[in-house]
Amino acid sequence: MTKNITADDIVKEENLVYKKTPVLTDNVMHYCPGCGHGTAHRLIAEVIEEMNIQPETIGITPVGCSVLMYNYLDIDMQGAAHGRAPALATAVKRLMPEKFVFTYQGDGDLAAIGTAETIHACNRGENFTIFFINNGIYGMTGGQMAPTTLPEMRSSTSPYGRDVKMMGNPLKITELVARLPGTYYVTRQAVHTPVNVRKAKKAIRQAFESQKLKKGLSLVEIVSNCNSGWKMSPVQANKWMVENMFPFYPLGDIKLEGRLLNKE
Amino acid sequence: MAKVKGSIIVDRENCKGCEVCVVACPTDVIRLAREVNGKGYHFAYMENPDACIGCANCAIVCPDGVITVYKKKKV
Numbered sequence: 001m002t003k004n005i006t007a008d009d010i011v012k013e014e015n016l017v018y019k020k021t022p023v024l025t026d027n028v029m030h031y032c033p034g035c036g037h038g039t040a041h042r043l044i045a046e047v048i049e050e051m052n053i054q055p056e057t058i059g060i061t062p063v064g065c066s067v068l069m070y071n072y073l074d075i076d077m078q079g080a081a082h083g084r085a086p087a088l089a090t091a092v093k094r095l096m097p098e099k100f101v102f103t104y105q106g107d108g109d110l111a112a113i114g115t116a117e118t119i120h121a122c123n124r125g126e127n128f129t130i131f132f133i134n135n136g137i138y139g140m141t142g143g144q145m146a147p148t149t150l151p152e153m154r155s156s157t158s159p160y161g162r163d164v165k166m167m168g169n170p171l172k173i174t175e176l177v178a179r180l181p182g183t184y185y186v187t188r189q190a191v192h193t194p195v196n197v198r199k200a201k202k203a204i205r206q207a208f209e210s211q212k213l214k215k216g217l218s219l220v221e222i223v224s225n226c227n228s229g230w231k232m233s234p235v236q237a238n239k240w241m242v243e244n245m246f247p248f249y250p251l252g253d254i255k256l257e258g259r260l261l262n263k264e
Numbered sequence: 265m266a267k268v269k270g271s272i273i274v275d276r277e278n279c280k281g282c283e284v285c286v287v288a289c290p291t292d293v294i295r296l297a298r299e300v301n302g303k304g305y306h307f308a309y310m311e312n313p314d315a316c317i318g319c320a321n322c323a324i325v326c327p328d329g330v331i332t333v334y335k336k337k338k339v
Contacts, residue, residue, distance in 0.1 A: 007313060010271040010336045017270075018320040020329040029328055033305065034282030038327030194288050194321040234282040 034234020036224030062109035083114025086121035125182025125216040143229030184216030186255035270318020275330035279307035285322035
């Protein structure tokens with residue numbers, strides 16, 4: 001005999017399967033509806049909770065949409081000058097080598113103004129983790145063209161689409177740093193569907209685990225959407241991302257345990 | 265009927281109505297409400313609560329982490 005189960009029977013502490021992690025604060029995120037930053041923040045917070053490293057983690061915030069990340073994660077965080085998060089993370093990690101240090105940077109921060117810091121930190125093989133959120137646009141300042149903007153992609157400074165003859169080619173900085181000897185784990189993930197979120201969480205976990213091994217830098221790129229900058233609804237933006245971003249920025253591991261996987 | 269039954273609690277005031285959970289739900293449980301919350305967003309709610317299987321797909325894609333999931337086995 002099955003009796004009808006009402007919502008009150010289900011909503012009990014012992015039946016809980018998922019709730020927001022306590023590493024995230026109760027502050028409401030300022031991100032636009034549907035922005036991948038929120039999911040990425042939550043995944044990092046969940047991994048910190050699972051590894052039980054909340055007191056030992058130091059995060060470095062970038063300049064960009066995620067500059068206020070320290071309001072949302074209940075860990076020690078430090079703000080860096082625009083693009084200089086890897087340099088600051090180097091200092092923090094060298095002074096406190098037993099701590100878990102990560103930077104969280106957008107594509108304007110990591111791939112444009114901070115290219116030098118990123119490449120040199122990767123080349124030196126500093127033992128911290130970089131989370132790189134790539135949405136192909138400068139989101140915070142109004143959707144201008146970034147180095148990662150796709151060819152023919154419209155932005156507020158390339159309203160007729162990015163003309164690669166005039167504006168140059170998009171920069172695949174993740175593939176670039178994967179070829180440097182200092183990186184240990186380099187991967188590209190996304191957070192728009194449940195499957196991708198689970199994979200991205202595994203990658204974030206692996207990045208923190210490889211930091212323990214002290215073998216080099218780990219970089220996790222998360223291809224994300226910018227529905228306000230792309231001028232689409234969140235669901236449309238995710239669809240557009242699958243159709244246009246993923247062929248150019250294919251998902252998956254690029255470098256595993258210091259070994260470059262042989263795929264373009 | 266499924267052997268497990270689930271239920272979600274949406275934090276209405278913090279939901280931004282991005283619809284990502286609506287697309288992620290495999291059993292088509294969630295819809296956006298006609299009314300709006302304090303910020304003017306159409307929040308998500310359970311339109312079809314009987315179909316929920318408590319898979320937590322909606323919660324893990326929610327950018328704002330406003331969904332709490334409960335699941336119970338049927339007796």
